[in-house]
Amino acid sequence: MGRVKEWVDQVIRPEEISRYLESDGNDFIRDTEIEQTLRENASPDPAYIRDIIAKSKSLETLLPRETAALLNVTDPELIEEMKEAAMAIKRHVYDNRVVTFAPLYMSSTCVNNCTYCSFREENADTVRRVLRLDEVEREIQTLAGEIGHKRLIVVYGEHPDSDVSYIAETVKAIYGAKYPTRKGYGQIRRVNINAAPLSIADLSTLKDVGIGTYQVFQETYHHETYARVHPANTLKGNYAWRLYAMDRAMEAGIDDVGIGALFGLYNWKFEVMGLLAHTRHLEDRYGVGPHTISFPRLEPANNAPGIAESSPYHVTDHEFVRAVLALRLSVPYTGMILTAREDAALRDAVIPLGITQTDASTRIGLGAYAQKDTAQEAHRQQFILGDTRSLDEVVRALAKQGMITSFCTAGYRCGRTGEKIMDALKSGxxxxxxxxxxxxxxxxxxxxxxxxxxxxxxxxxxxxxxxxxxxxxxxxxxxxxxxxxxxxxxxxxxxx
Known part of the structure; x- marks a missing residue:
């Protein structure tokens, strides 16, 4: 425990928070202002909504009051118009392509104690371990050599055993693996990572090994809720350290970042407004917003204290669709990720509304792709999945809807990231x-x-x-x- 505590004490660097704060010493998420904006736009005029939709079609990021108005639309006719606009925007910016990926969990060790997560430190029911390099290679053999994935989101717990050195080592191992297939070979060409907030120096290390998107979810943008579900005596309890992870990434030269919120911890409308505020902050400060936005819904987790079942902020399927529409219209150029937390029927219905990326063949237990031991899955995974279809089944389902599955990673390897990719997306x-x-x-x-x-x-x-x-x-x-x-x-x- 002494080694872990010593590591924890060195992670957060106060000077890499204070340098980004607003002039009044606060962060850029203003809870009171968000709530007030939602109230002031509680009953939007239909003509105003149609003006907002027209603005969105011109691929402009919306203002907070405009997004708030969209979030408060309940008229079925206007919602249908929003759906038509969302589909048109997606088609204009991303054509009819959908990118697929797989999540690969590398560790279940964690120093945090998030109330909704089975990997929390106090959960004695979770099997704790970190994948060895030979285990990583076996996972890649299945993912790249048998299933056919070309890109991954690699997920790391926050712990000294899965620190930046381990992340860099495993990313290099993933890129180096190559396996024969029916006619060619299988290889992972794009390694995105979902990891804890890191320092500028650590992020520079990851840039050097060629990571793709650096993804950190705020979980909830609501300060009081954040404090309640992330204990103050943990690293994740520091709201600002997490919020400014993308700023540090930009400063380290990683201009391809992904943000997200876990819907169900707090009011879903507030979370959409938080994601918009984060997007506009990055645009204003760095000239480029997030490459992707994710919006997973809270799901039950093994031996978690029932928060998923008892949360007063449960998001219905209808509300979830409205959130997707509001996000697609609010940030027209940004990629949107729909995960296998949702069931197959909902995913098939929502993807045409503006989704650009989704996972398939998903297994979230450590070593689960190679081992396929379903009996122990609950003790190895972070939460319960809704859609366990194979990649082949997802590709087929997309084709039935007239969509092409893209396995392309060329833009990233050619340097078309950050402002370059955003300019190309905005222009169509x-x-x-x-x-x-x-x-x-x-x-x-x-x-x-x-x-x-x-x-x-x-x-x-x-x-x-x-x-x-x-x-x-x-x-x-x-x-x-x-x-x-x-x-x-x-x-x-x-x-x-």
Whole structure:
């Protein structure tokens, strides 16, 4: 325990909080102002809502009062108009692509004691361990060599055994793993990480090993609730250290960041407003907002003290859809992640409303991809999943809705991140450009991993995508066909 306490005492650096605070010494989340804005826009005029929708279609980030008005819309006709706008925005910015990934949990050791999490320090029922490098490689063999994932979100507990050195070591190991498939090889090409808030120096270390998106969820933006569910004597109890994690990432040169809130800890409308405030803070200070926004709902966790079942802020499916719509319209250019916490039916219904990324074949127990020991799953995982469909099943479901699954990671490796990617997204050019890479990587995945049924359903999608490129981007059509044919012949990892 002495080693752990010594490590904990060195993590938070007060000077890497104070440098970002507002001129009055407070952070940028003003609870009273958010609540007041929601009250002042409780009964929005339909004409005002339609003006906001029009603004959103021009790909402008909305003002707080505009988002508050959208959150308070209950008229079914206006909600349908919001859905139509959300789908149009997503199609304009991201085309009909959906990116898939898998979460990979690396450790269940944690120094925190969050009341809603089975990994909390006081939960004696959770099996505690950190994956060894050989175990990491076995997980990647399954994920990349058998399932066909190209990108991961790698999840680390906050503990000295999974510190920045361990994160860097495992990221390098993941990138280095490569496995034969039916026609080519499987490899993870994009390693995003979900980790604790880190110092600028530690974040610089992770930039050097080539991490993708650095993701930290605030969990709840409501100060009082945050303090109640995150004990003050823990690292996570420091609200400001967590809130300014993205600022430190930007300063360390990591311009690809992801934010999120755990819906169900507090009022869902407040959390959407908090996410907007965080987005606008990053835009104002660094010229670029988050690359992704996540909005998982609170789910039951093994031996957690019943908060998921007893929370007065439970978010219904209808409210969840409204939250997704408000976020899509409020931050039109940002990627939106829908996780396997939700069940398959809801995911299939919500994805067309503006979702750009979703996980598949998800297992969240340590070593669960390679071991597949379901009997012990509850003691190894952080919460209960809603959708356990395979990647093949998710790809097939998306194809049935006319959507193409993109396994592209080219933009990140070509340096199209941060302000560069945001400019392309806001102009609508990124959707057209990434269509080429989506087609190639879709072909690659289908040939290497797709089932016969999925390939049958997907083939018309690919053909239509290629025809659309010929119509709308004839200058790139010849190059696309060249890469496409090479991919069919077995070439891998070709991209524009």
């Amino acid at each position: 050019h990124e959707g057209q450009f990434c269509k080429l890479n989506a087609i190639i990587t879709y072909r690659e995945w289908l040939d290497d991993f797709g089932s016969e049924e999925t390939r049958r359903i997907a083939e018309p999608i690919i053909k239509e995508e290629i025809r659309e490129v010929k119509r709308k981007n004839p200058a790139m059509y010849k190059a696309l066909i060249s890469y496409y044919e090479k991919t069919k012949e077995g070439a891998r990892d070709l991209y524009f």
